[in-house]
Amino acid sequence: MAVYTDVSDEALAAFLADYAIGELVSFRGIAEGVENSNFQLRTTQGDFILTLYEKRVNVQELPWFLGLMQHLATEGVTCPQPVADKTGETLKILAGRPAAITTFLPGVWPRKVRGSHCRPLGQALAQLHLAGRSYAPVRHNSLGPAAWVPLLNSCRSGANTVLAGLEAELDAAFAHILPHWPGREQNPELPRGQIHADLFPDNVFFLHDTVSGLIDFYFACTDFLAYDIAICLNAWCFEEDGAFNVTFARQLLLGYQDVRALTDAELAALPVLARGAAMRFLLTRLYDWINTPADALVTPKNPLDYLKRLRFHLATESVDGYGL
Numbered sequence: 001m002a003v004y005t006d007v008s009d010e011a012l013a014a015f016l017a018d019y020a021i022g023e024l025v026s027f028r029g030i031a032e033g034v035e036n037s038n039f040q041l042r043t044t045q046g047d048f049i050l051t052l053y054e055k056r057v058n059v060q061e062l063p064w065f066l067g068l069m070q071h072l073a074t075e076g077v078t079c080p081q082p083v084a085d086k087t088g089e090t091l092k093i094l095a096g097r098p099a100a101i102t103t104f105l106p107g108v109w110p111r112k113v114r115g116s117h118c119r120p121l122g123q124a125l126a127q128l129h130l131a132g133r134s135y136a137p138v139r140h141n142s143l144g145p146a147a148w149v150p151l152l153n154s155c156r157s158g159a160n161t162v163l164a165g166l167e168a169e170l171d172a173a174f175a176h177i178l179p180h181w182p183g184r185e186q187n188p189e190l191p192r193g194q195i196h197a198d199l200f201p202d203n204v205f206f207l208h209d210t211v212s213g214l215i216d217f218y219f220a221c222t223d224f225l226a227y228d229i230a231i232c233l234n235a236w237c238f239e240e241d242g243a244f245n246v247t248f249a250r251q252l253l254l255g256y257q258d259v260r261a262l263t264d265a266e267l268a269a270l271p272v273l274a275r276g277a278a279m280r281f282l283l284t285r286l287y288d289w290i291n292t293p294a295d296a297l298v299t300p301k302n303p304l305d306y307l308k309r310l311r312f313h314l315a316t317e318s319v320d321g322y323g324l
């Protein structure tokens, strides 16, 4: 469960007095989520989400994230919109933590992904990328390739306790990823822009097979647009047993291209981007798996799910393997 910080009735009342969003009707902690403390807030004007930002989010970067969500919402992306207080502030302090109120989005995230989710997902991702083009501020991807070897270094002593030989397997995999990673320079064939960078099923709400909202922009950054697709291929297109579902991948790529055509360079780069995406989530999960205390509120996710994905992408040499 993810409510790390308690909010007293008195603190909440004082906090809400700064806003013009009606009278408090109900308030409850949301068990789902990993990173931050989230609460559902109902007032006489409707439903809202109150988020208290916890340790992993860099406070200095919160204005970038809130600005991006505001911008995307203005451009027609259904995502949480920061709510300003009576003085125009969206980022405030509550219970000693940075805090913001955002709009509540209707819908439910898919507990089991179906093929019918993947085309609308691809369309929504491309719409997000197009809407992000007019948001100029840049946020470097702090979990990009430069972070991966240091992350593995910080877990080396524990890696082989998770799986014998894991450390050597990851070191070997780096040789198939890092030297082939596209350069950071502006390359019109491999466009960069604002990406979500964590668009997993639990961050996409659906109503009747239609995307009703995208949430959780706190890993968003400025990077290759196609890297976001690679993250979605990993998060949406594998079965529980680790088998790749090429039909889901094809639907995802077709949906994306309904809205934004991929360049030849983006299509050619997909295998290496997908390897990198698998490595990124494998490593953060490995770090959490090794470092999360047994009595922690949140159960760490299994890093080995991403080892299966990484092995698949290492064996995939072209976009044909993803159904195009």
Ligand SMILES: Nc1ncnc2c1ncn2[C@@H]1O[C@H](COP(=O)(O)OP(=O)(O)O)[C@@H](O)[C@H]1O
Pocket (backbone or CB within 6 Å): 002, 030, 032, 033, 034, 035, 036, 037, 038, 049, 079, 080, 102, 103, 104, 105, 106, 202, 203, 215, 216, 218
């Ligand atoms: N804007 C929103 N509208 C509706 N529900 C939301 C919204 N934001 C968060 N939630 C709820 O809170 C849960 C956790 O949110 P999330 O942003 O994924 O947390 P974390 O960043 O801690 O992982 C979601 O699964 C959803 O149930």
Ligand SMILES: N[C@@H](CCOP(=O)(O)O)C(=O)O
Pocket (backbone or CB within 6 Å): 033, 034, 035, 198, 200, 202, 203, 216, 281, 284, 285, 301
């Ligand atoms: N999507 C990541 C973990 C981040 O969790 P979120 O609740 O913030 O999406 C993973 O699956 O490893």
